[in-house]
Amino acid sequence: MAAKTAQERQIAPLETPTDLKPEATKDIAAGLTTLLADMFALYLKTKNFHWHMSGSHFRDYHLLLDEQSDQIFATTDPIAERARKIGGTTLRSIGEISRIQRLLDNDAPYVTPADMLAELRDDNKQLAASLRELHGVCDEMEDVATASLLEVWIDEAERRTWFLFEATRGAQ
Template sequence: MQTQDKTMPVNIGISEEDRKQIAEGLSRLLADTYSLYLKTHNFHWNVTGPMFQTLHLMFETQYTELAMAVDQIAERIRAVGYPAPGTYSDFAKLSSIQETPGVPKANDMIRLLVEGQEAVVRTARSIFPVVEKVNDEPTADLLTQRMQIHEKNAWMLRSLLEE
């Protein structure tokens, strides 16, 4: 991972090595978030069945929120002095969320999105040790917000599977 142009060094009270670790973690979070965005948007387009209206609207709400989140995460990577990944190949290498081939049934879509939401939470949580060590409150705040949103989304999706 390369740092940004060194014409003006980043001097925010966090060492370059720690900023690099934070940027690497945030890059994984960005890749997971974008992968989940794409999966959720795909499912929004292709969901069918008796829960169509409910799922179509829920998926739209979730992918819209994810679209805004990728910008926040990428901007934080830039703020700590590193370029944000932005290609499908970058995201494929960095993401813990796998693509889903074909068009699954609605209940399978729900299960896959629960798994995706929880994967994003785990990725966000994995960044905390270095963030806390260097008192990077802006990144900690971003991670906390992301975890709250994804844990709530996972709960709401999971509740649709209860009988």
């Protein structure tokens, strides 16, 4: 096989070798890319609420949301790299995130602390459901490595949901 020229290398598609079927690569990479958009949306919303927290429980909520945003952000690189490892591609821009994210942004100038926590609780619950759905696709396509990662992220989303639920109990 002849060596490729620099021009051929620049236009060559990203072809990461994998033993997964092409349909699995396509479906799982697409699911991971949508998940990644949701993670970035949730990360930024969590940081937004962290930055704009107020009230009598400011310190506790501020620290809770900082911890949760760090955990959410820590998933982003493994999600993107998993899509690439199986032969797919992933996000390329903030515009792409805004087009495919399923979690809603919150651009309100003021949100009460109770509403912040309740919204993040619901978003994390929705995220856990999306993670489970993608896990089902991975099971069907026999991608145990992605499924294993998803199991950890499901547990993390459930823990965040639990903490946010408990923090909002007194507000109900």
